[in-house]
Amino acid sequence: MTSLKHTGRSIYLLFFVGIIAISFSSIFVRWSSADVAVIAMYRLFLTNLLMLPFIWKYRHEMLRLNFRQWALLVASGVMLALHFLLWMGSLRLTSVASSTVILALEPILILAGSIWLFKAKVNRMMIIGMGIALLGSIAIGAGDFQLAGTALQGDILSLLGTIAVAAHMLLGQFLRSGLSAFSYNFWVFFVAACTLAVYNLIQGHAFGGYAATEWGIFLLLAIVPTIFGHYLFNWLLQYMNATTVSMGVLGEPVFSSLLAWMLLGESLSTLQMSAGVFILFGVWVFIRYGKTKPQIAPAEDNIVGNTPAKPTVV
Template sequence: MTVLWVVVGLCGVSASGPLMAASAAPSLAIAFWRNAAAAAVLAPLTLLRRRDELARLSPRGRCLAVVAGIMLALHFGTWVASLKLTSVAAATALVSTQLVWILLIDRLRGVSVPAQALLGSALAVAGVAVVSGCDFQVSTRALAGDGLAVAGGVFAALYLLAGSAVREEVSTTTYTAICYLVCAVALLAASAVGGVGLTGFGVRDWCLIAAVTVAAQFLGHSLFNHLLAVMSPTVVSLLLLMEVPCAALLAAAFLGQAPHLGIYPGLALILGGLVIVVTRRAATEVAAGEAPLTD
């Protein structure tokens, strides 16, 4: 059964990029509706079953939960926009560099970073340079998309760092309910300020928004959160890296996207670097005796 959950979860997260790229709806609208739908499901459940956790959450925890929600909104706002400008393969690989940015942020905070992790980070950054250089030759539009995808990775890193502190106090369900709700409100505000319409789309676009919500938000991320109860965080992280080639294959099959051949060495460098980073983190977790936090 675990293998089945892995396959379903991987298909769910991998379909996210191609589905959002195929939609003609504005980036902020897609991001808003997928988070609003998730919040609409999780918030009532949290209020009914986990009200005690909300009451116990410290002022620091509440503040960090809000910060995490805002960072998630910025992540979605930049990454979904990047899918409209560059290839799904490039956008998915570049946003996956969030692990590298976490290490760099830790280094800035004075946390010791092992040499092996730095090597992996260097490889991934070199891959980013290769992908962006190839896209620069294609068009400035693609290069802008690459920049937004990298920014999406940075915001994802900040979201994960803030969220990890909150998860020390509450369960995954409670944390995600707060985070998705804050994210949806932030995206709603951004849409209002930017004059972005959240309705008036065709049936096809509504179906695509519904599909990405079910596939990525509920099946994908929810199943991988569940798998943390039976798998180490490192194995889950390695499995999630398979989203890059899977999303590229789906985009090629259903969107007809064939990235510039020069991009593929860059994608290989990014994936190779991230594998080194993840495996080095595994050794650190084992040495520290850390265990995943689950419901």
């Protein structure tokens, strides 16, 4: 029993690590001067490169997918590419707080999709927890929302990017029931990177000639928000349902705004800092009192993923 509780706490700790990791994404994007489609493309290709040392172990599974799995992988990868393209593009047009706060809609979209696709059920405490976190998210971004200039366009891009990542997560819940975390992530990242490569080719964006600092930023994006963020969240789908995992995005406005204040000099009011506490409390309530608890996967499963147990649904 102690071991099970310890493993459950480890899952929550990894969940928190994922939240911190994805919060760095907006900062790295702001530091880069390259086109966002190029940033996203190399972010994902470099992630695949970092995963190559482990590929031999999963070679048989990765090449024995059926038509349905390939179709869902392609769809999930294209949705992830759209998310990066749209959301990262929004960071060039609006503030980090405004862009990330719109991502707070992701759990609602995924919850609605889970109810429709997986017949998920929710309880009162889950709704209360989500509501508290959403109110906090709105408070963080409220002071930065604008209807003039490029801000509105940036907010719209962020919204479309949120819809895309919600579709990506729901497709992932379908796929992760019969596919290891490694195989799923590798192919999804590869499809998304190739999709962005085609887009860059059509747009005539340069594939080379970037300064060493730019390549450093691309690598940081691959390691921090992708490996320790997106990969980790996809891995957690074997322990949590997509709605619960997506609640992590509600913590992103908190840490992204703090990082933007420290590293980019963006303003952060007392109201926004207080709202951050509400967000984290709401996420805690959702997970603590939700019907879904972290499920213990087989002992041989690990962070680079053997075939996991079927993900639970709310």
